[in-house]
Amino acid sequence: MTGNITGISGPTVRVALKGLRLYERVYVGNAMLTGEVVKLEENRAVVQVYEDTHGLAPDEPVQATGTPLAVSLGPGLLSGIFDGLQRPLERLRDDSGPFIRSGKEIYALDRFRQWRFHPLKNKGDHISPGEILGYVEEGHFRHNITCGSDINGSLSWVADGEITIEGPAGALADGKEIPVYHEWPVRVPRPYRRKIAPSQPLVTGQRTIDFLFPFSKGGTAILPGGFGTGKTILEQSIAKFADVDIVVYAGCGERGNEMAEMIEEFQMLRDPWTRSRLMERTVLVINTSNMPVAAREASIYTAVTMAEYYRDMGYHVLLLADSISRWAEALREISSSLEEMPGEEGYPTYLASRLSGFIERAGVVETFSGKTGSLSMVLSVSPPGGDFTEPVTQSCLRTTGTFLMLDTSLAHRRHFPAINWFQSYSLYAGELLPHYKENISPEWEDVQRGCGEILRKEETLREVVEIIGIEGIQDQDRLLLHAAEMIRSTFLCQNAYTDDAFSPLEKTLSAVKKILDFHKEAEKKLTQGVALREII
Ligand SMILES: Nc1ncnc2c1ncn2[C@@H]1O[C@H](COP(=O)(O)OP(=O)(O)OP(=O)(O)O)[C@@H](O)[C@H]1O
Ligand SMILES: [Mg+2]
Known part of the structure; x- marks a missing residue:
């Protein structure tokens, strides 16, 4: 079916085409830019174009x-770098140089590479x-080739x-072929047999997280935080050290040079769990600030769909996105160009439901092949402005289990990771405690x-000290202040640029235990x- 452009405003294009x-x-357009239908009227549609629309003209x-x-x-x-x-950005560069031409179509997967089946x-x-x-x-x-919902019968080959x-990887008696790869619509969550409550810890190697606000697989x-509070460094540290099988990292609207x-770095470093190259377990989805804004909206769905695909093979997959606010801004930009009624702070009224729909795709599942x-x-x-009452933080808060608030004043004092230990929380802490006590040490809870x-007593004492x-x-209180200072500076602080960047659980526990x-x-x-001076 072919129609034509009737109007263009930025990345939003109005088209006359029936049956969409x-x-x-x-x-x-003539350049064959990729777009998605976001609004429909009789015989007309509004299309969100995911590429640069410069030079596009009506009637194309x-x-x-x-x-x-x-x-x-x-x-x-795996090891892929996608937009x-x-x-695939690397193959695109080999094909057409460092600047992506609009409308350039290239297969995401290498069609000629041989795999041993x-x-x-x-x-x-x-x-x-x-x-x-x-x-x-x-x-x-082990990359499983799994049968889709339309495959049912006896194998002829x-x-x-x-x-x-x-492919194909096989065929049924009725001639139907079993493909090696398939396409999946990014906005549709991949199905599973059932969801299971998270119960296994996801070790990040970051002491503040693993010890105070433990995170679980699924x-x-x-990580909300103002400008320069260390969000990107923390995300990247987690990507390097997390004890998961596969990491999908979505760089969403942030700086290109960081990516x-x-x-x-990832091509050189090895992951601490398997000692294989980090890139081997990583998929990067890059839509940095200088790339088309609209594609940013799609990028997190592209990332989560690939993550779900590996989850379905029974792997533990971690999706990191930096930052979801830039995604929400893209959503706002699209919504306003569609002239939709704005909600809070100009974000569309469906911001919260879109976000929760996305976040709900996380979890532990039993797959159709019976794997977890x-x-x-x-x-x-x-x-x-570091204002946590804004809509994106608030919408995320309602649907996520761990809240790691990055504190501007801690970052100013160069306390990194700048996770505020009073405001942050993890809803998984209770469920994970038995695991830590059983597998790391029965003392875990007491030390915690x-x-x-x-840390709490220090807070009260500081107020007193300020007055008197x-x-x-x-001396007892002075000693406590000294111990708290030790906890903060040697235990909670973790320099991402040194060998201390990754801390295994045993080391984490013994470090804090020594101070106590x-x-x-x-x-x-x-x-x-x-005398106190002598003791210290
Ligand atoms: N764990 C850490 N160890 C040492 N330095 C750190 C750590 N975390 C952050 N920093 C310092 O803080 C700076 C800012 O960090 P980062 O770029 O991650 O902040 P951000 O919150 O992503 O900023 P923006 O809002 O601009 O994206 C880094 O360049 C680094 O110098
Ligand atoms: Mg950043």
Whole structure:
């Protein structure tokens, strides 16, 4: 079906074309720019174009595709660097140089690469939806080739040996072929058999998180923080050290050079759990601030769909997005160009429901092949002026389990990660406690309580000291202030640029325990009459 452009305003294009569906993908103009139908009227539609619309003119053709915006899912996604529309940026550069030409279509997955296929089913076996036909080795991962919902019957042929993603990997007796890769519409959550409550910790290697606000596999966390509070560094640290199988990192509307540095670093570093190259377990979706704003809106869906795909193979996947506020801004820009009624602070009235729809895609699931996989999310939020009452932070708060508030005053004092230990919380803490006590140490809870107590007492003492001066308080209290200072500066602070950037749980526990033991011992000494100065 072909129609034509009747009006253009920025990335929003009005077209005259009958028979379109909402969220259908269309090609706009002679340059064949990718767009998505976002509003429909009789015989007319409004299309959101995900690429630069410079030079586009009225009357240029518009082509319907009959399918929604989708991503390709198959072997070759890992170590991939994609843009918001899943165009592989490296191959695009080899193909057309450092600047992406609008309308450039390139397959997300390499069609010529050979993969060794290991069948798990034989000719004559019966196969049904969700069953695994076989696998290919993608780095050190077993990449399952799973049957879609339309595959049901006995196998007449199964591939063995080298195949490309063009496949097929097998065929049914009725001639139906089982493909190696498939397309999936990004806005539709991938199905699973059932959801399971999160119960396994997701170790981040960041002491403040693992010890005070533990995060769980299948959980969701937000990192809200003002300008320069360390959101990006913390997201990247988690991407490097998290004990998950696969990491999907969406750089959403932030600086390009940060992403470039990250790619370079990830190609050299190894993950602390498997010692294989970090990039081997990572998929990057990049839509930085200088790339088209509208594609940013789609980019987080592209990222989450790829994450779900690996979850469905039974992997623990972590999706990181920096920052979800830039996504919300893109949504606002689109909404205002559609002349929709604005809600709070100009964001569309459906901001909260869109966000929760996205965040709900996280969780631990039992997949159709009977495996358990998880998708966890850590989203950074950049509230303008550090005001946490703004709509994006508030909407995220309602649907996420861990709130790690990054504090501007801590960042000013160069206390990094600048996680405020009074305001932050984790709803997973209670469920995860038995795991820590069983697998790390039975003392975990007591040490945690002791540490919290010192930090709380310090807060009250500081107020007293402000009024009456440090000389006015007792030695016991001065000792406590000293212990609290030790906790803050040596335990909670973690420099991302040193070897201390990753702290295993055992090390985390012993570090804080040492301080608490010192405090206990020193208190005893004080009562025995030893001078405080001598003890310290
Ligand atoms: N864990 C850390 N260790 C050492 N330095 C850190 C750490 N976290 C943040 N910093 C310092 O803070 C600076 C700002 O961090 P970052 O760029 O992550 O902030 P941001 O919140 O992402 O900022 P923006 O709002 O501009 O995106 C870094 O350049 C670095 O110098
Ligand atoms: Mg940043």
